[in-house]
Amino acid sequence: MTAIDKYLAPTSLAEALDALAAGDCTILAGGTDLMPQSQAGRVKFRPMLLNIRRLPLSGIVESGGAIRIGALTTITDLLDSPLVKAKLGVLWEAADHFASGQIRNAGTLGGNICNASPAGDTLVPLMVLNAEVELTSKRGSRRLPIAEFFTGPGRTKREPDELLTAVVIPTPPAGFRARFAKFGTRPALDISAVSVGIGAVVDGGGLRDVRVAFGAAGPTPMRGRMTEEVVEGRKLDDATLAAAAKAAHDEVTPIDDVRATAWYRREMIHNLTRKVLADVARA
Amino acid sequence: MTVQTVAKDSLIGKRIAKLDAPEKAAGKTRYIHDINLPGQLHAKILHSARVHAKIKRIDTAKAKALPGVHAVITAADVPEQRPIGVKKDHMPLKGDKVRSLRDEIAAVAAETEEIAEEALKLIEVEYEDLPLLTDPTKSREPGAPVIHDSAPDNVAMVFDYANGDIAKGEAESDLIFEDEFSLHYVTHACMGVSGVIAEFDAKGNLLLYSNTQVPFLHKREFADMLGIDPGRIRIIQPPIGGGFGSKLDIYPFEPITLFLAKRTGRPVKMVFSREEEFAVSPTRQPVLLKLRSGVKKDGTLTFRECTTVHDNGAYTSWGATTPFVMMQTVSSLYRVPHCKYHTVAVYTNNPYAGSFRGYGNLQATFALEQHMDKMADALGIDPLQFRLKNAQDPGEVTPQGMHFKTCGLKECLTTAAERSGYVEKRKAYAAQRNAPGSIKRGVGMASMLHVGGGAKIYPSDGCGTILKLDDFAHVTLMTGASEIGQGSETVLAQLVCEELGVPLESVTVVNNDTDITPWDVGVHASRTTFIAGNSAIGAARKARDKILAAAAKVSNLKAEDLDLRQGQIVRAADGQVIMSLSKMLRSLHFSDKAELVMTTHYYEPPSVHQDKEFKGDVSAAYAWATQVVEIAVDTDTGIITLEKVTAAHDVGRVLNQLGIEGQIEGGIVMGQGYAMTEDYRVVDGRVVNPNFRDYKLVTAPEIPEMDITFIETMDGEGPQGAKGVGEAPAICMAAAMANAIENATGVRMTKLPFTPENVYRALKEAGK
């Protein structure tokens, strides 16, 4: 039986932040993770259930060299956005591989981030895009690079009184290309055994501003710094591709679970890194 | 006055929509989950928390004290319980020890499901762990933990079949092949979870709403357990959310629900959660299979020897008896003079296996059809030609005693091969194996033989029909055969229309109430169209004879010169209308003799029970098929894409084109799941993926292109020439996939499933 003694569905951010400041809250957005997790007993409800779905926190806007995506923007909203498709193609690709149509209609970007699953589908592309999360509380607002946001499976640096209100993505520089690959046998409805996202500015000679991220390859989604180093500034020949794949293979720390063994995850990280990197260079 | 004539209007072979489809598409069909009786209580079962343990103590006091709880029962509370299952080795409620994680320890009936669940948490159970036995190959080792005291050697069942002389076969062989095959667990995963509702009336009669596929057999068992006359049990079968063999045995939740209803005096409803469905339901039998095959240089098969270990799990259900079917494939799919088959089904602490569409044949065919390819390649003969050389012909009687009155195997083989371009593609793909690039293409073939005219497992394999016509020429067909989604209701109605010349809308099929419908052995073994179809035809023909005899009198024509067409009685030669059928029926009814047209028929197929050596013609007809699959293997990931399936099925005759296509397509995709995506993972006796997230059914974007051809061999015994087909399409897929993987990569995989990781690992181990 639940110990919830209060339910709030505020329509203004101020009300929501008051509630968060006042008490111990479980935040409900799309519900697609909270419902099954609470029913299975993996998540225990806190005394207040705070339904934030009625807050004005959805929408995708570009201004001042950045694209701001409201936390309540659904995955379907991302897919339907010409702006996302044109400028954040790697995020669009991940959204297209996200769960199912029904879950994309309900699930929110903020929910996917705060859920902090190592396999969360949008997290890898957001890392590749150097996204920042905007956390708001009565104390004010702060921004954190998404790569620093996750502290473990299901754990983040969000303080209990904070709400993730938006994701801010610097508009990618000219010539920036990025690709995402999720390992699975289905187009979607698969929880990633692993995923790889790679972005870089491709100019004549080589790759610059290389960003690599891996999903389900460790306790949190992670940036592949060693892999980035191997590729940065280099021309993408066979030797670089092989070195990058090896660096990726060596820097991930996957586990054995019901979906895959650690051995296989490493192999896939290796092979997918080579494939995605080649795709980025070719794009 | 103009003379009206009407033409013969046959529905056979047409695309006939399922009669129940409009209701289902509107969400109006009431499944067991949707039925709620006034005063109904909700039941939940406490399953074991341990895999193998003695139960030291069960304390239900706190659960009983919870407000809203009406009954809490344990084994001690139900002395009337009797062991259930194929070997009667399974007590519904376990009192002394648990043998698997699914074991039922206690059950609660309460006002709501939530209260029942809460009560389960209050039941205290103290266990004393026993050593685990989860590896079937260790069951018979000295000192292995004993699962049942009644079987100290952990052997549940043994099957031995032989014909000819293996030594002689070996001596005649130029080449001998031996391989070990490993088949995994899968489960039915019906979309509708299991459920039952039990209610006793004031006289102590039981009314059961049940999803069983075998209502008439259940009556006897429940009666034994309740100590009442089976006649006092009425089973109503609401529409079923999928069967596939999963509802062919009694499972503990059913008697447990009866006990709760009996004790509370209230209707009690038990419905599983999906997790429970995964954890508790039966599975397809995991099998370790050794196959030895011999062949002469000219491609003549000499002998086959098959030895299997079946993981029985902790209790014995139908899964243990799949050797009945497996040995048929080994002895008789191809002509083989010397054959030996041996199965031992051993107890373990794993989940137990039930019957599942195909009934062992997926496993046997997986091994056998891989050997066929292997032998062909070693001999340098094309696998198609090799199969054709050893295929049976119509009229043959196999050494096991199976009589193939119709046999379309050769036509299936050539049709599937030609339509897919099998021979050329196989050569071309093998030649491209070492070309650069990670995508390798392959094509693979497999054939199958399966019962298609019932299966005489019990002393009777029959089905009864009651048919009545009302004053308005509306037909009510009461049949023992249940509809489980496969479309039998529609096919039976079509067969009746064919005899009585009435439109489909004029037929109502009643098939879901044991107080009304006559006896039937149950929905299994692809038997319903064949057995219930013949039964329905028999009843309809009797009605037809009666009507035409009466019409002959009033028309001064001979009965054999009359026909029934489009609701009219007509002259057969030219279709001239004599009178409407309804008028004829009314004139019979309101005459001096005052007669209604009502008939009954019982059809028992001309098959025989096997003798002690497993010889005999158990089915009145046999179905055949060949399937060719085309795949792409990504050697970088191990991901296989199933691109196309070309299937040719000997179905006797197509009765409903739409329905039979649906059966074949659904079976192909179920076979695809078995081969590629479904993997019911049991680790130390625990199911580790009891959900659709990690137990992966094939989804809509993954299905292959399907090219399906029906070979119509017009079986003399079949209804309008048809044979049973329900199980056939799932059987070949895994075998054909294995052959295609070999064609694509040169790696032969003998272990299922072909998940990306398993395929990738096999390729790596082979140095690819």
Added chain:
Amino acid sequence: MSLAREITFTLNGVSRTATVPVTMSTLEMLRDVLNLSGTKYGCGEGECGACTILIDGKSLNSCLMFAVDCDGRTVTTIEGVAADAKSQPLRDAFVKEGAVQCGFCTPGMVVQATHVLAKNPKASRDEIQRGLEGNLCRCTGYKKIIDAVESAAKECV
């Protein structure tokens, strides 16, 4: 007992008020509180699609949605879809094309297909297959379901 809330929403075109525990799913509310049994429980985890409904015209898994979140919204179930003459061609296509076997997945399939076609009346076969990826079927092998939606799409154009 858990905290309950009174909510008001439009259900199949009619305004409804219901009192629901705040942790109850919309699926439970539909089936157990409102006695609408057309929406099916298949898994309770959003993996099978049998419980698909439309919320403000968009499809989602009612098993994943908190019933309290229906407050103020427009809820359409299979009963509402079936009562809508506009959906007749789609349901007829399910019947005619043989898309129904045991039928347990069918209400969810019909509702999801309604959403797919509403969003993209000219959906291609590939788009239909992707559109139905969240709906499991164990009987048909999907082909005839895809055929049915495709034929309904052609009829719309």
